[in-house]
Amino acid sequence: MIIGGAEDKLRRRTVLQDFVTASGGRESRIAVIPTASSIGEEIVAVYAALFGKLGAAQVEAVDPTSRDDAHDEDLVAALDDATGIFMTGGNQLKLSSIINGTPVGQAIVRAHRRGAVVAGTSAGASIQSSHMVAFGSGGATPKQRMTQVAAGLGLLTSSVIDQHFEQRNRYGRLLMIVAQSPALLGLGVDEDTAATVTHEIDDTTGAEREVMRVTGRGAVTVMDGSRMITNAFEAKRSAPLLASGVVLHVLPAGAAYDLTRRELLPGETVIDPEDAAELEAVGKDLRRMARDIAASDASPTVLRRRMSRLRKLRSAEQSPLDDQPDPLPAALLEPARTPENGATR
Amino acid sequence: MIIGGAEDKLRRRTVLQDFVTASGGRESRIAVIPTASSIGEEIVAVYAALFGKLGAAQVEAVDPTSRDDAHDEDLVAALDDATGIFMTGGNQLKLSSIINGTPVGQAIVRAHRRGAVVAGTSAGASIQSSHMVAFGSGGATPKQRMTQVAAGLGLLTSSVIDQHFEQRNRYGRLLMIVAQSPALLGLGVDEDTAATVTHEIDDTTGAEREVMRVTGRGAVTVMDGSRMITNAFEAKRSAPLLASGVVLHVLPAGAAYDLTRRELLPGETVIDPEDAAELEAVGKDLRRMARDIAASDASPTVLRRRMSRLRKLRSAEQSPLDDQPDPLPAALLEPARTPENGATR
Incomplete structure (x- = not known):
């Protein structure tokens, strides 16, 4: 569950309620990882109160603050026991620097494989893709060095996730990454919006596929560079990039997209x-x-x-x-x- | 010549120099239309000084301030005599309300047909397409009513032009228009950037086509909704729109795009x-x-x-x-x- 940041915590808690429900509702055991944040304790208190109010049975903090911490067996055990894992916002490079490639990082990947819900907002969203936006500037036009890529957790392969997408005007930096790496699918998630990815079996072909469904107030923007033409391999330092033929999908709540075949799934029309x-x-x-x-x-x-x-x-x-x-x-x-x-x- | 606003007037006057040169340089007779602006006289003084410095032989103001003015024979004669016409920034709805469908408006269309250079920046850019963004709000995600469309001069058919594109974060509103009118090609022009459109004969097929070339500091973003899927016909008032399968081209200086066939033209590689x-x-x-x-x-x-x-x-x-x-x-x-x-x- 990839949340674009600033999910509504006071009024319509659609996104957070979906997370608790998917994690098992009254049976859920939720681990909150606030490592990305610089005010971890306060953030855990907020989410613990929220998840409790939304029906979670148990909420526990898993807060490694160093790579050494991230080898702690108790933290790993808490993750192994969780039905839902929630990574907060903050600095995704701090989060990935501390947990990626450690037993805590491996426990998150393991939880994801066994079917626990792994969710994250803002920084906690970015880290879920194979390639992670480390930092960078806003702006609509892609320029050669406006952002940096680091390795993410890889729960979602061949992709790069950006968040606060509309609110911080991040079209340009996501396009830059897709232009430099056209094999990656670019996903830009707006605030108070979630992209929920599930592994499914296609009814007709029997093939496995990853399906992304959108919920919340904004949209998820998909950039598919499969057939793009670009000069990103030779453009100068801060020059605008040529990025021609990128297929764009802006998907609001209710839309479903097949990440494996890179195509929109027909909508199920809801009739009053x-x-x-x-x-x-x-x-x-x-x-x-x-x-x-x-x-x-x-x-x-x-x-x-x-x-x-x-x-x-x-x-x-x-x-x-x-x-x-x-x-x-x-x-x-x-x-x-x-x-x-x-x-x- | 479609200029995205805020073209450099002090240092690298690439865009304005291109306009004067294309208008005939030392032989050019330029008409400046400041009608969109609320400080017409001052704006004319600035452009007259600039065009003079950049080599223009003659610069004249054509400033109708009402539809009645726009029937003035002297103004029409000045336009009929011009080798270049320059429409300033300001409020494009003011400009179109005063000149569209009047003898002054018809004289601009006539000048364009006979091969004079018709240029415009900001509001003067917007008015050139068949469909014109009248006003609206910024933001990356397209929403149902974030902008309004009015009729432009139609120098460029089947298209809609937006300006200050990157600087004012106008992805969303241009996408909204393309989602509601997938037959229109959306063109978003950055500041200090020009899209110059020429009518050409294709060497191989002999067919006529319109080719757009980009110059200046930013990029031109093309949105092609030919094969898009959208819910714009039924989405609610301020809801984010579904806009799936829009083909996107971000084109920096040096890029050339065939507007007729909607495809990138191969770049002519410049070797030192x-x-x-x-x-x-x-x-x-x-x-x-x-x-x-x-x-x-x-x-x-x-x-x-x-x-x-x-x-x-x-x-x-x-x-x-x-x-x-x-x-x-x-x-x-x-x-x-x-x-x-x-x-x-």
Whole structure:
């Protein structure tokens, strides 16, 4: 579970609730790794309170502060026992410098393999890919040396994860990495947004695949450089890079993407039960009308009544863009219609 | 000539010099349209001074401030006589509201057709496409109503131009427009950067095409939604949009893109004359060595001398990334090696 940072902790805790539920809810034993943070103790206290409130059975801190610590058998045992592991934000290079290649690091990889939920936010998200953004600057245009790559935990292979993606304008640095390493899939996760990756068996082919599903308030941006053309091997120090033919996917909540075949999965359309009933009634009307017309036996009155029912439905089905010819004042005047407060349209 | 705003006016006036040169240099008659700006007179004074210094023969203001003004015959005559037209920055909706569909607007389109250079920066860039970003907010993630589209001059058909692209983080709003109108090609132009579009005849097929060449300090980002999948027709008011399969091209100075066929054109590699001479000498050495080895008649001393010459060259050819294992301090310590001051590597 790759979280783009700043997940909502006070109001709609969608992302954190999903983590606790996937970890086993009332049966969950969660290990919090705050190593990336410089205020580890306080961060653990916040997450312990949150996970407790969201239903976790047990929350424990696993906080190695040196590579030596990261050989501690008790910490390894806590990870081996966990049903969910949560890595906090902070400095991902600090986190990877302390745990990667140690027994604690190996225990996280092992937990992931046995099916425990491994989640991380911000720095804790970055470390999950095979290649990790170490640090770098913001900006939309990729430039030759705007960021650095280090080795991540590799829970997700052939990929590089960036976080706070929209909020810190990180298009450029992720594109730079993909331009220098077109084999890597670039994943940019917005704040309060999660990319949850599961291993699945394809129903039709029987092949194994990794599927990424998006939840939360923002989007996950995928950059696929499979067929890109770039000059990254020769561009000068701080020059903008040529990066042509990158396939881009911006995926909001509800979208599913096959990371193995690098393609969008068809969406499962969610239909409102009330809409479904009405659609069913109209469908019946239409079928009857078709029969009536074929048999030329419907009276004009009956046809008129049916047409009026259809018209009524059609006007209710108007696109959300049609109903507001002047969106700016409308946006100010109609707070009751914004999705934030739960109105459907 | 589509300029992304904030073109350098004091130091390297690459973009503005290109405009004057293309307009005819010492023979050029330039009309400046400052209508988008709220300080038209001052802006005209700045550009008149600049274009004069860069070699223009004549610079004249064409400043309609109402649709009524935009029917003025003298203004139309000035445009009909110009070899170059320059539209300043400001508010593109003000500019289009005053000139689009008026004799002044028609004179610009006519000038473009007869081969005069029509250039514009910022607002003056936006207005050139068929569809114009009217206003909107920044941010990397496309959301349903983050921007508005109005009609542009249509010098460039089936496209939408955005400017200050990297500096104001406008990925999201350009993606939103392409998601709602996948037939449009999205062009995002960075500051101090120009996309120069020319009509050309393809040497091989004889077909007409529009070719875009990039100059200046930043990049031009092209978004091609030809094969995209999106939920823009049904996404709710401020929700992030699904935009999957957008093909992205980030094009720095020197890149050329075929707007008609929507593909990158192969780059013409520019080789330093000094490098070329050295490569030629080494090539000769290698050919001689191959002959010598085949004939088994070269003395070990001769072979050794040639090998040392090759090694020397190879070390000089090192990639720009190899020579600085620690780029951060190097960037601070070695200003003489940055591209800004003209050193080659």
